[in-house]
Amino acid sequence: MSKPLISVRGLTKVFGDFTAVDGIDFDVAKGESFGLLGPNGAGKSTTMRILAATSTRTSGTVEILDKDPEKFGPLVRAHLGVVPQQDNLDGELTVSENLYIYGRYFGLSKKFIKGKIEELLEFAQLEEKRDVKVEALSGGMKRRLTIARGLVSEPDILLLDEPTTGLDPQARHILWDRLFRLKEQGVTLVLTTHFMDEAEQLCDRLVVMDKGAIMAEGSPQGLIKEYSSKEVLEVRFGSDRNKEVAPQLTTMCERMEILPDRILMYTEDGEKLLEQIAAAKMHPTTSLVRRSSLEDVFLRLTGRTLIE
Amino acid sequence: MNTGIDVVQIQRFGAFYIAAARLRSMAKWKSIIAAVDIGNPLFYLIAVGVGIGVLVEQGSGTSGTSGIKYIAFIAPALLANSAIAAVMDETVFPTIEGFKWRKLFFAQNATPITGRQIALGVYLSALCRAIASVSIYYILLLAFDVVDFGPSVLLIPIAVLGGGAFGAVILFAAAIIENHDQFFNILGRLVIMPMFLFSGTFFPLSSMPIYLQPIGWVSPLWHATELGREAAFDYGVSTLMMTVHITFLSVLVMIGLFLSMRQFERRLAK
Numbered sequence: 001m002s003k004p005l006i007s008v009r010g011l012t013k014v015f016g017d018f019t020a021v022d023g024i025d026f027d028v029a030k031g032e033s034f035g036l037l038g039p040n041g042a043g044k045s046t047t048m049r050i051l052a053a054t055s056t057r058t059s060g061t062v063e064i065l066d067k068d069p070e071k072f073g074p075l076v077r078a079h080l081g082v083v084p085q086q087d088n089l090d091g092e093l094t095v096s097e098n099l100y101i102y103g104r105y106f107g108l109s110k111k112f113i114k115g116k117i118e119e120l121l122e123f124a125q126l127e128e129k130r131d132v133k134v135e136a137l138s139g140g141m142k143r144r145l146t147i148a149r150g151l152v153s154e155p156d157i158l159l160l161d162e163p164t165t166g167l168d169p170q171a172r173h174i175l176w177d178r179l180f181r182l183k184e185q186g187v188t189l190v191l192t193t194h195f196m197d198e199a200e201q202l203c204d205r206l207v208v209m210d211k212g213a214i215m216a217e218g219s220p221q222g223l224i225k226e227y228s229s230k231e232v233l234e235v236r237f238g239s240d241r242n243k244e245v246a247p248q249l250t251t252m253c254e255r256m257e258i259l260p261d262r263i264l265m266y267t268e269d270g271e272k273l274l275e276q277i278a279a280a281k282m283h284p285t286t287s288l289v290r291r292s293s294l295e296d297v298f299l300r301l302t303g304r305t306l307i308e
Numbered sequence: 309m310n311t312g313i314d315v316v317q318i319q320r321f322g323a324f325y326i327a328a329a330r331l332r333s334m335a336k337w338k339s340i341i342a343a344v345d346i347g348n349p350l351f352y353l354i355a356v357g358v359g360i361g362v363l364v365e366q367g368s369g370t371s372g373t374s375g376i377k378y379i380a381f382i383a384p385a386l387l388a389n390s391a392i393a394a395v396m397d398e399t400v401f402p403t404i405e406g407f408k409w410r411k412l413f414f415a416q417n418a419t420p421i422t423g424r425q426i427a428l429g430v431y432l433s434a435l436c437r438a439i440a441s442v443s444i445y446y447i448l449l450l451a452f453d454v455v456d457f458g459p460s461v462l463l464i465p466i467a468v469l470g471g472g473a474f475g476a477v478i479l480f481a482a483a484i485i486e487n488h489d490q491f492f493n494i495l496g497r498l499v500i501m502p503m504f505l506f507s508g509t510f511f512p513l514s515s516m517p518i519y520l521q522p523i524g525w526v527s528p529l530w531h532a533t534e535l536g537r538e539a540a541f542d543y544g545v546s547t548l549m550m551t552v553h554i555t556f557l558s559v560l561v562m563i564g565l566f567l568s569m570r571q572f573e574r575r576l577a578k
Contacts, residue, residue: 054417056577074420078313082418088411090329092336101329105419107318153313153419 003066004029005157005188006051010060013046013212020046022212023060028157033189035203037196037294039304043212044192045085048161051190052082065156078106081150081158085165087142091135095126095145098134099152106153116152123178124148140171144178151182158182160191164198176201196294208298215301220294227300228292229254229266233273235284236262245282252276257299264296318420326416326429330402331436345390345441349448352386353379357452372511376541383454384536385509387445387463388529391471392500394441398434399475400495403482406430413576423573431472431479431565438471439464455540462539470532473557476564483571503527508534531556 004027013021021043028034036044049055050062053069053076062069069076089098096117103113121127124144129137137145143163150158163179164172179202183189193199199206200220208215208223216223233253237245242263250256253265253273267273270289277284299305318325334341361378373381406413406426413426442464449455455463478495485491506516506523507530513521524530531553537543538550545553 052418054414054576074318074422075315077418078315078318078420080418084411084414084418086411088415090333090412090415091410092333097332101325101332102415102419104325104328105318105322105416105421106313107315107321107325107420108312112312149415 002030005065006034006190007063008047008051008060009062011047011050011057011062012059013043013050013055014058019212021050021057024207024209024212024214026207026214026217028188028190031186031188033183033202033204034191035199035206036190036192036209037194037199037203037206037298038192038209039194039298041211042194042209044209045161047209048159048190048192052080052159053077078153079156081153081155083147083150083158083160083163085161087146089134089142089146089149092133094131094133095137096121096130098145099149102149103152108153113152116154120148120151123151123181125174138171140167140174143167143171143175147175147178155187157188157190160189162192162194164193164195172198196298199294206294208294208301210298210302210304216297223294223297224292226297228296230268230292231266231270232290232292232296233265233267233270234262234286234288234290235265235274235277236286237282237284248280248282249277252280255300259305264299266292266296313420315420322421322425323428323432326421326426327432327436329416330398330430330433333402334398334433334437341437341440342444345394345444346448348390348393349386349445353448353452353454356382357454372515374541374543376537376543377454379452380454380541381537382510383449384463384466384540385507385529385533387442387449387467388470388532388536389504389509390445391438391442391467391532392474392529394438395434395471395475396478396495396500398437399430399479400482402430402433403479404485404488407483407575408488413572417576423576424569426576427479427483427569427572428565431475431568434475434479435468435472438468438475442467442471460540463536466532466535466539469535469554469557469561470528473528473532473560473564476561476568478564480564480568480571483568483575503529528557528560 006028009025011021011024012019024047036047038044046055050057050069051064053064053073056070064076065079067076090101093101099117099120100113103116121130124147126141126145129141134142134145147163164175167175179189183202189202191202203220205219207217216227218226239261242258246256246258246263249263249265253267255266257264265273274287274289295305357379364378370376370378416426417423446464450457502523506520507527508524509529513524513530534545535550535553538545
């Protein structure tokens with residue numbers, strides 16, 4: 001196997017008496033799409049800012065393209081594209097001006113940037129907005145522009161912090177499609193998300209983070225297989241009765257999670273389990289059989305849901 | 309991999325890239341900036357030249373101002389003050405915007421550009437704005453016959469130096485503060501206003517009680533004003549004091565810039 005593009009060992013970041021990142025290890029290979037999945041406050045963004053060679057670390061080692069980002073910040077950043085959680089575009093400038101000035105920060109020639117702008121406007125589906133002030137764009141358009149801006153220097157690695165948070169479902173799907181294209185082109189992607197469907201769609205491999213630590217690592221399917229059952233039966237008896245019926249239900253399935261509004265029952269065959277419940281003369285007000293997801297993996301690992 | 313990126317070149321010119329981007333943003337406001345930069349001097353020249361100046365000269369002639377017309381006496385101070393106002397506009401707002409409102413500095417710092425270059429770039433672009441503002445003011449002074457064309461042209465670099473000295477310090481202050489509402493109140497009411505009134509702007513510093521004079525001594529406005537008066541009218545400032553004024557302003561530039569660049573770097577690396 002060739003040397004990883006990113007190599008992180010024992011990475012720790014402490015703010016005052018708060019440990020945001022607590023000794024994490026991972027590698028990212030060339031062309032891989034790697035995700036950091038976890039709830040808000042898990043330490044994902046802090047990790048990303050360190051990978052972006054802007055934030056300093058408290059301890060541990062980080063190597064990006066064989067270099068320590070803390071010692072060779074500008075040199076490392078020359079090969080990164082960064083899409084931060086908040087779109088920090090210059091709202092007073094137009095779409096194409098934003099791409100232009102950003103290209104200049106990489107010392108790229110005017111000629112090169114001019115050509116690149118055309119390519120990126122097409123990629124971001126913003127050709128008709130080229131001379132529009134950024135302030136006037138929708139949230140989804142701003143997000144696509146921020147991603148396009150991150151690509152102006154043809155980076156080796158694209159870092160995306162919560163790429164679709166705050167977008168409506170349609171805008172998210174457009175964005176996923178764009179990111180999927182980049183992945184097909186062989187761009188190495190590192191992204192953070194607290195959406196399990198996003199992680200499942202975009203990541204070849206991911207780590208599940210909670211409270212600054214890595215709880216598990218693997219492919220989305222691998223993690224689901226390892227930490228959850230094939231199917232999940234969700235039943236609701238009403239918030240008062242959920243607790244009452246729980247002892248009786250727990251004997252019927254492999255594992256069970258009681259959430260405030262519903263009970264999750266882990267099993268290989270959801271329909272069969274539902275029949276058993278009916279046979280036991282218990283009548284849930286609603287029931288749903290679904291495949292296990294990364295949400296269930298997270299619940300298993302931490303006892304909490306991803307979005308609280 | 310993009311092989312067109314030359315990090316050495318960015319290390320050399322990064323601050324200029326930032327300054328160029330800042331100037332581009334300023335250009336979006338060009339009509340407002342022009343209105344302020346022309347309107348403000350006009351108000352002063354009319355109010356003081358026609359109003360207060362006549363009153364002062366009726367009272368004591370030009371004896372209190374070393375034989376200089378009152379409007380001419382305050383002209384170097386007005387120029388320096390205009391440079392200070394311009395530099396303040398173009399350092400305080402972009403800095404708070406860069407760190408807090410739009411977080412533009414974080415976007416810039418995600419490229420090979422460093423925090424130190426961002427600080428320097430913002431500062432350079434503010435100086436450009438000051439040069440423009442002061443030049444317009446100077447042309448209006450010529451048009452109103454307040455100064456004669458000649459050595460008085462030195463008023464331009466002197467005013468810019470005064471603005472630059474103040475701006476370097478204020479850039480540092482803007483980079484430190486977290487609560488900007490209080491900052492604007494304090495800056496406007498407790499720094500800018502007293503500095504404008506007590507820096508020998510409207511009357512010689514020596515005509516104030518001694519306990520008020522230190523306000524002038526630490527004020528870039530007073531140092532720039534004294535330099536300007538000497539350059540434009542042979543006001544009678546000694547060579548020693550000229551050296552003190554230039555040194556004071558230059559040291560302020562250096563200390564302010566040093567602290568600003570360090571603070572930008574630290575705050576971005578958090």
